[in-house]
Amino acid sequence: MDGLLRIDTGHLVQPGEEGLLQLSPADISIFRKFQDGLQENRTPITASFLDEETIADIKSTARKLREKYENILILGIGGSALGTKAILDFAKGHYHYLEKQRPRIFVLDNIDPAPAAQLERILDFSKTALIYISKSGSTPETAANFIYFYKKYKEAGGDDGDIVIICDEKENGINRIAAELGCYLLHFPPRLGGRYSALSPVGFLPAELAGIDCRDLLEGAAAVQRVVTTAADEENPLLVLGSSLYQYAQQGRTTHVLFNYSNLLVEFGLWFMQLWAESLGKKETLTGEQVGRIGATPFSCLGATDQHSLLQLFKEGPADNVHGFVIIDQVPYDLKIPGAFSQEVEYAYFEGHTMQEQLHIEQLATEVSLVNAGHPCYRITLSEHCTPALGALFYFYEALTIYVANLYNVNPYDQPGVDEGKHQAYALLGREDFLSKREDYQRMTEKYGRESRVFVI
Template identity: 30%
Template sequence: MATLSFAEIKEFGKNMFTYSFGKESLEAQVEALGLTAAYKANLEKAVAHAKALAADGLLPFARQASNGPDMGPIAAACARITASCDDLIVLGTGGSSLGAQAAIALARFNKGKVRIHTPDSLCPFEMDLLFKELNTRRTHVLAISKSGTTAETLAQLLACRSWIESGEHAENLGDHFTFVTEPGKRPLRTYGEKLGSPILDHPTDVGGRFSVLTNVGMLPVAVSGLSVEAFRKGAEDVCEDFIAHPETAAAVVGAALTQTLSEHKGITQVLIMPYAESLRAFTRWHGQLWAESLGKDGLGTTPVRAVGPVDQHSQLQLFLDGPNDKFCTFITIPSFGKGPRIDPDEAKAYGLDYMAGRTIGDTVTCQSRATQETLRAKDRTVREIVIDALSEENLGGLFVSFMLETVVTAHLMGINAFDQPAVEEGKILTRQYLNELEI
């Protein structure tokens, strides 16, 4: 596929997002690297796995329907929360928080009437600052844990309850809380039942880091004022393409190329670099998804996060002149004519003629293109994903595309994408050390 010209990008949008590997086709670049046979073999395996997944109706994380049975409960929980509070504290860590953070970043300019706080890092100083800032009477707490045993979330929950009890609050304390956890006997569910608070069932067949399109990510989305239906509709469109055209789907092609580069060219890192501040949290979500799903049995590639153009001034030197061990993915949004326009006279007065009359969006677009071309000139493998707008539909599509890419890559690696055995060892030791502390 040829690089999209500026004019083509302006007209882009029919298929929500597309991807490009530069002036030469992907096939030509693979041939130049001497990887044609290896890539073809991996692509055939990836396509076969995609077809097998499609035959089974895709995986549960990709079957979160825009008219699904959980839409009503999500809307009801949202209405209850927004009617009673000014601030929502979302308690969760890892997949129970990162997906929601990435999704609601689209609403960062006060789309909804409730401010949402996501203290996903168990930091005592941040919790103290948060409690000092908020009004107990007008604060609601949403606690999310698939297992219902996540130590960080439970610790924050107990702290939040004590804080709310110490100040003004509703007559029924349980009105300040909502819970999302799996059915069955588990600490978080028992706690919610005793408080008399609403409890939404976390899908039992969807792991935490794959849960962004479930009620885990979509309840905060609803509270933020964004459209749950639109997020899921965007994901549905990508899934339809994945099923109908697996040989060209971004998830399948990306998985095949990543595995080929890892096996034959020493690529040990995958870089995600969007050129939009609203997608900064998306890079954190992808980092967990990729690392926790694929880092097993001595295998895996390390996710690297960057945001353009700011990280052109911090990490780009390494990407260009350091080891050639990265597969670089850029996510861009056509921004010609967008943003403030620079006054021509002011620009020329200071010798900045090249900026005269240009918009901020013009600058960002040219920076993105220049960075990609410079990387390619240094023989770095670069993929560009272009979305036509910062919208719920497009972000929903990106979420499911990268989740499918992760699963297909795991298949090519011969590992299970859905477990995290090494992480459990640290959890066991943490509980042991807490038991040994003297109070």
């Protein structure tokens, strides 16, 4: 399938300048190696192209749960939840769980008693299936939620065999628990990190539960794979965009704004922020060199809404941003604005226009305004509101992130800055294999508390 995405990089140069940002020989050399990794399936994201047997297992599991349950409660956090939320919101709309669609799918992705208690009030656990997603199987927030809701599920007469656990294949507690429960068990593809797992069983099972064919997501990803591995250098959108973003970051434009002009893309923007932030924000290179703090800050916002909150800063504030716009060209529904209050000039001009038309006009006006103010912009247009286009968008940004990480010479798959806080939480909560550090962490937090300066109002 071709023509799913249109990627315009023509306004990444300053207005009035001739030509494009130059592709350096070093960038091209790094990109060649990256292309080779994709072509030879050495890059972990190519693990998304699952074998037919795995897809059949996912479809079979989803079909059984859809036939039996009115509700699905998915427990995850970070990469184990953000991709799923992006798929559901894009394909089914933000209010999908309020429509008369069955099963209703809920995603709990925080250890916060407020939404957990609300879900407990909303859900009948005798009619609710549990899906527990954690790559390591030890993510503390998700593990605590699973323990809590597993008890509610069992009290309502839930069948252990209907629980679904998605984790990696390593020998660990979660795989042992799955064996003990005799439940459905799906695994992350080897070497595929959580934030790259939307195009894997992590995203595919929820998609199938919502009636979305996961093969359509893969079809879009495959279209991107074909283009980025075969297109000539100057015609390769991934090479041109990735190199431009890197060059601008070296010049001080270290904030990558993604302006999504559709509510269907709000959750995709949050997925993008985790992907970009955890993959690029590093202080050590692949060769072990301590380089300080490098990377680029992701910032997702919603058009046209955030024209009324953030655009003033983007246009007249610090010149530290590159702006990406994502829009959907054709939608299967549009609403025509009727005529009313025609005697008032502020209202008369709307008649005959559609909401989608107005959204597109406002997007273009915003982009042109930013470029004319000297801010580099690019635009990605989804040809239509369809699942293959979303799969293409996921895969394009995954590949873009990995290529830019290669330019920085950092590991796009680890997150050492996250692990330190996680280990402190393990120790302070009393996890046995971290107790040796508990006193050190307690002293650290007590010292931190003594240094606080608190104002009470």
